[in-house]
Amino acid sequence: MNYTQNQRISQITESTLIIGIDIAKYKHVARAQNDRGLMYGKAFSFPSMREGFEAFCHWMKNIMREHEKTQLLVGMEPTGHY
Structure with a gap:
């Protein structure tokens, strides 16, 4: 799946929930937003x-249901090598 940047961006629509995760050794932190970058709720640590x-x-x-999102995009970037 070698998409161009424009092809990747075009996959994000109003029905997409975007979640970014900061990966760590013991605890991760996630944040949810819509296609326009508006944040949903507080950061979630797990x-x-x-x-x-x-x-x-x-x-x-729960966030997908609450905001009527049908698509999901999760991105993560490790902060170290574990």
């Missing part, structure tokens, strides 16, 4: 373990 990822999925699904 531990780097199964229960944390399950809580993240629950948080993400």
Whole structure:
């Protein structure tokens, strides 16, 4: 899947929820926004373990339902090598 930058951008629509995750060794932090960059709620911190990822999925699904989003784009960038 080698998309150009314009092709990647065109995939983001009003129905897309965008979540950015700051990855760390023990605790991750996620933030949700819409296609225009407006933030939804507060940042969500979750531990780097199964229960944390399950809580993240629950948080993400609630935001999608609350804001009537049908598409999801998650981006993450590690802050170190673990």
